[in-house]
Amino acid sequence: MKHNYIYWLAPIIILTWSACGNKQPQAGPPPATPVNVTEAKKAESVYYDSYQGIVVALNNVELRSQVPGFITGIFFKEGEVVQKGKALYEIDRRKYLAAYQQAQANVLSAKANLVKAQKDIDRYNMLLKNDAIARQTVDQALAAFETSKGQVAVAVAALESARTDLSYATITAPFTGRIGISQVRLGSQVSSGTTLLNTISTENPIGIDVVINEQDIERFYKLQSSTNDTTFKLKLSNGSMYDKPGKIVAIDRGVNNQTGSIKVRVQFTNDKDVLRDGMSGVLQVLNNQSGDRILIPYKSVTEQMGEFFVFTAKDTIALQKKVVLGPRIQDKVIVMDGLEVGDKVITEGFQRLRDSGKITLGPPPGQAAPEMKKGAGK
Incomplete structure (x- = not known):
């Protein structure tokens, strides 16, 4: 019976020893992300x-x-x-020229009839003073004179109409x-x-x-x-x-x-x-909002669900901020709201960042600093 207990406990002791011997140390906090920053500045922005x-x-x-x-x-x-x-x-003017000439002739004829009617009235009035003519004849002459005046007016209007058609x-x-x-x-x-x-x-x-x-x-x-x-x-x-x-x-x-x-x-x-x-x-x-506006590099902006964000550096912490953008001007963009002058905007390395993540200033991994690139080319 004693031997059976020994056989039963032996595997447990071995497993416990193995677990203690293979225990790994817990991982520490993630390393700080290298980033590059630029300062948000105001500039004359005309758009x-x-x-x-x-x-x-x-x-x-x-x-x-x-x-x-x-x-x-x-x-x-x-x-x-x-x-x-x-x-x-x-x-083709021929028809309209002929109509105009005919209208001119009609005006001359109507004016001649008017002159005749006027002379008849003058003559009949003289005879009427001597009772040498009936009053009815004088009245008929007056009516003929008025008719002649109307005919002259009609002829003149027709002449104007013909002149207009000819001009057209x-x-x-x-x-x-x-x-x-x-x-x-x-x-x-x-x-x-x-x-x-x-x-x-x-x-x-x-x-x-x-x-x-x-x-x-x-x-x-x-x-x-x-x-x-x-x-x-x-x-x-x-x-x-x-x-x-x-x-x-x-x-x-x-x-x-x-x-x-x-x-x-x-x-x-x-x-x-x-x-x-x-x-x-x-x-x-x-745009009536043109003037001194905050400008930042357009590459520092990220879009999420139709909203725009940038990361700013606060000491060794990256803070995500929602911004309202204005027009884009070449490689920069106007920020209407969300940033203050002097904010340190992260321009490179923010792709791996989360809000309140640790950062360190410097080029992202795998990217040499400008001075190193310059030295490598010598």
């Missing part, structure tokens, strides 16, 4: 809000004939700038502008008010139309009186910046109740014909 827009002519007219007929003359080169009053198209047979430029490609050719038949002949538009100055949110209306009304040449800039579709400043010339009368937006037109000088009607561009509007 712009961008609005997609379309270049529009400030004056644009579709040319249509006001009388029917056939095109008998085209007096311009397509795509050229035409001066106000220049003859552009001619519609020659279509002239309503203002100085660039004319497009003709939609009709010599011999084409045109209808009154329906056939599009061409389009003419002004080019200098020219505008760009943008659509803004109704919350920005008050801001743009204030900008309408701005005299700052840097308030409005235009970025062309090829990425280059237009070299002339702009100014607001019109804000639409009302807000679109379906989209909650309103149209704004900004005018630019276009003396070099760089801008053309229908071009696209980006209107850049000076």
